[in-house]
Amino acid sequence: MSGKGKAILAHITLIGWIIALILNLQKRDSFASYYIRQYLGIMVVGFIGNILFMAIHNALASVWMIIILVAWLISLVGACTDKKNEVPYIGRYFQEWFKGL
Template sequence: MVNQNVHQGKSIAIISYITWIGTLIAFIMNNDKRNSFAAFHIRQMIGLSIFSIANTFIIARYGGVWASGIIGTGLFVLWIIGLIGATQGEEKKVPLVGDLFQEWFRNIA
């Protein structure tokens, strides 16, 4: 049953990692199916998107371009880890902040 849940939600989970537009599309697609695997990855990507927006508008403005670039590189690495987890059918939390994303956005998706 668990493998079937992962198989059914895998495409939605992968779509969620395609920019914030993909996250929005995946969220809408998952509203009908309520797949827990897809919801897990949607929550991870919502958190990464919010951190990315904060990096763009807050860190870049007040911390400088170098600080924003370093944080942006770290966010890119976290995005790759999440995407790999989705393609492999694993509920792998992104390091450092994955638990926070699951807690903060537990009512989403």
Template sequence: MEPQPTTTPTPDNGKNVAIIAYITLIGWIIALVMHNNNKTDLGAFHLRQMLGLMLLGLALSVLNMLLDIYFLGVIIQLGMLVLWILGLVSAVQGEKKPIPLLGEQFQQWFAGIG
């Protein structure tokens, strides 16, 4: 009987958490739970970025509802989509690259995550 080859688990550098964080609110919650089991700088960085994006999107949506301007809503949605894509691409590449405009502030404001 031959011995079974042992597989050593590869260390998780947080890339999975970073990517999952960008997949809806439920994905963010799952990524937060995963991060709490294996804390990494990359995972924490992208959890903070996505939390900031979600809260920014919520605030801008409320503002748009109050102003009730259709064209403003379209611009907000396109802008949020671009920021989300930039964050997701950074996560997929395993980089800690803040999103434009408020990414650095998100890191400061949500420093408790991580």
């Protein structure tokens, strides 16, 4: 599978991300690794933020999920167009935090 294919697959649910990670571990591709790290960061930040905002107010959690959806779309569009689009403000941190992937 191509790097672009693995990058797109990584954005299709958690199962797709796991499959893309396994495929990329067998044959490393820097483009796929970039988007595997981006999507992992989106999932982690989305999950943590959702827990925090649900404790405060459900409306805040809804707004947070819309922000996470936009981040996911930015990342997915980048993967589909063969461009390394960072998630605004925090995408560079995902590349640092998860550089082992």
